[in-house]
Amino acid sequence: MSDATVHLRTDQLSAMYGKFSAIKNVTLEFPVNKVHALIGPSGCGKSTFLRTLNRLHEMTPGAWITGTVELDGQDVYAPAVSPIKLRRRVGMVFQKPTPFPTMSIFDNVAAGLRIHRKLPRTELAEIVERSLQRAALWDEVKDRLKTSATALSGGQQQRLCLARTIAPEPEVILLDEPTASLDPQGTQRIEELMHELKTDFTIVIVTHNMQQAARVSDTTSFFYLGDMVEHGPTKAMFTRPKEPQTEAYITGRFG
Amino acid sequence: MSRIMVGVMITAVIVAVLPLFLILGSLIVKGASSLSISFFTNTPVPAGEDGGGVRHAIVGTLLIVGMASLVGVPLGIAAGIYTTEFKGSRLATITRFVADVLNGTPSIVVGVFAWTVVVVTQGHFSALAGSAALAVLMLPMVMRTTEELLNLVPITLREAALALGYSRWRTSLTIVLRTALPGIVTGVLLSVARIAGETAPLLFTALGSQFLSYNVDRPMAALPLMVYTYATGPFEEWHRLAWSAALVLIVVVLVLSVIARVVTRQRFGRNV
Numbered sequence: 001m002s003d004a005t006v007h008l009r010t011d012q013l014s015a016m017y018g019k020f021s022a023i024k025n026v027t028l029e030f031p032v033n034k035v036h037a038l039i040g041p042s043g044c045g046k047s048t049f050l051r052t053l054n055r056l057h058e059m060t061p062g063a064w065i066t067g068t069v070e071l072d073g074q075d076v077y078a079p080a081v082s083p084i085k086l087r088r089r090v091g092m093v094f095q096k097p098t099p100f101p102t103m104s105i106f107d108n109v110a111a112g113l114r115i116h117r118k119l120p121r122t123e124l125a126e127i128v129e130r131s132l133q134r135a136a137l138w139d140e141v142k143d144r145l146k147t148s149a150t151a152l153s154g155g156q157q158q159r160l161c162l163a164r165t166i167a168p169e170p171e172v173i174l175l176d177e178p179t180a181s182l183d184p185q186g187t188q189r190i191e192e193l194m195h196e197l198k199t200d201f202t203i204v205i206v207t208h209n210m211q212q213a214a215r216v217s218d219t220t221s222f223f224y225l226g227d228m229v230e231h232g233p234t235k236a237m238f239t240r241p242k243e244p245q246t247e248a249y250i251t252g253r254f255g
Numbered sequence: 256m257s258r259i260m261v262g263v264m265i266t267a268v269i270v271a272v273l274p275l276f277l278i279l280g281s282l283i284v285k286g287a288s289s290l291s292i293s294f295f296t297n298t299p300v301p302a303g304e305d306g307g308g309v310r311h312a313i314v315g316t317l318l319i320v321g322m323a324s325l326v327g328v329p330l331g332i333a334a335g336i337y338t339t340e341f342k343g344s345r346l347a348t349i350t351r352f353v354a355d356v357l358n359g360t361p362s363i364v365v366g367v368f369a370w371t372v373v374v375v376t377q378g379h380f381s382a383l384a385g386s387a388a389l390a391v392l393m394l395p396m397v398m399r400t401t402e403e404l405l406n407l408v409p410i411t412l413r414e415a416a417l418a419l420g421y422s423r424w425r426t427s428l429t430i431v432l433r434t435a436l437p438g439i440v441t442g443v444l445l446s447v448a449r450i451a452g453e454t455a456p457l458l459f460t461a462l463g464s465q466f467l468s469y470n471v472d473r474p475m476a477a478l479p480l481m482v483y484t485y486a487t488g489p490f491e492e493w494h495r496l497a498w499s500a501a502l503v504l505i506v507v508v509l510v511l512s513v514i515a516r517v518v519t520r521q522r523f524g525r526n527v
Binding site: 085 | 415416418421422425433
């Protein structure tokens with residue numbers, strides 16, 4: 001708990017939908033300013049695990065957890081913790097781009113900022129510009145900030161969502177298969193961004209794509225049927241997996 | 256075989272659409288001749304005399320339908336939000352069922368209901384009683400449309416807002432409702448058009464009147480009531496006015512429907 005380099009950790013975390021356990025007794029640590037990949041076949045629980053970290057899991061009817069999730073030593077499921085404040089510290093980008101269709105590009109990026117505090121207009125504009133630059137989207141949209149966000153391409157929309165997520169300066173960014181609906185170019189841009197963003201944020205990414213996990217992450221966890229089978233430095237896991245299931249998965253024998 | 260089926264379909268379409276054109280055609284033929292500026296600006300003249308207009312009925316319809324919408328629209332939208340937000344709850348299920356039953360209730364029954372509750376209690380007919388009946392008719396329509404359209408908003412959008420730190424109510428109102436709003440506006444306009452043409456619920460509530468009145472606590476004229484009274488009346492002049500009033504009524508309903516279509520197209524033509 002005193003280890004300042006560990007930002008986020010889970011202890012014996014299980015997540016349930018009614019009686020079904022999507023993940024079982026997962027204990028994991030995520031050090032700061034690193035990219036962590038969660039891999040595994042469909043239905044292995046990696047997305048559910050991600051959604052427990054910002055308490056989005058509990059928004060599904062019938063969903064509940066046992067065990068703990070700690071952010072900076074504080075149990076995020078403690079009764080005193082507001083999930084709304086937590087989600088300000090733990091941002092999330094989804095598989096499909098989710099720009100708010102009724103808002104302009106500018107308003108999309110400002111959306112998270114506006115609900116948390118009232119900012120002077122100039123300061124708001126600065127943060128929006130900075131966030132769009134960090135998401136490598138500024139040059140493409142700076143002349144049409146007032147137009148609808150739905151007119152952007154899929155890849156642009158996803159970078160817009162990334163800008164919207166980083167604008168309120170969260171500490172952790174959760175990415176749930178952020179490139180699954182993008183073309184190779186869009187995917188490459190998001191991957192490049194992850195290298196830059198990890199200097200400021202702790203990143204946890206769920207991915208189906210093992211090459212992607214190998215390219216972008218520092219540590220990797222392999223999930224299978226709700227169990228966290230193996231966890232370790234990405235390079236080691238992809239060259240010398242300890243568990244036979246991990247080896248079978250990363251060499252493409254199943255999943 | 257395929258040809259025969261196509262033939263059957265085309266015949267069915269013609270049979271289905273023909274009445275609409277026949278109605279419109281006869282309304283225009285018989286009603287348009289009496290339309291003039293004075294038709295819209297005058298109130299009725301004593302029976303048997305020529306001239307006279309429907310200003311009182313137009314004002315009455317606007318007032319009665321307006322007041323009904325003032326109650327029915329916000330309540331219907333609020334109920335629709337509730338049944339979407341608390342989908343699985345017992346109250347939502349009951350509400351949905353009751354709304355469906357109400358949707359299928361003959362409008363004259365709703366009129367009798369308003370008569371018992373408002374007219375009998377107050378001791379006299381009034382525009383308010385008519386509005387109450389129309390509001391009851393409108394409520395389940397608005398509620399069900401709202402619900403259907405809110406359910407069309409992708410759940411990922413809701414989750415994106417929550418993940419950004421939006422509270423649940425803020426997500427529902429500023430993201431989900433806002434996204435579905437154009438469709439809801441369409442639904443509301445269509446239900447306004449529907450109740451604007453209702454006659455039965457007004458027969459023993461608003462009652463009808465020959466005079467221009469703005470007092471909603473008194474009987475009031477309305478276009479459908481006027482059509483009913485004049486069409487069944489003994490005078491030739493009344494029949495002509497009834498045709499014209501019917502034409503005005505159907506044009507109002509058509510215009511509302513067209514506006515509804517345009518609003519929908521703007522929303523769904525662009526993206527989604």
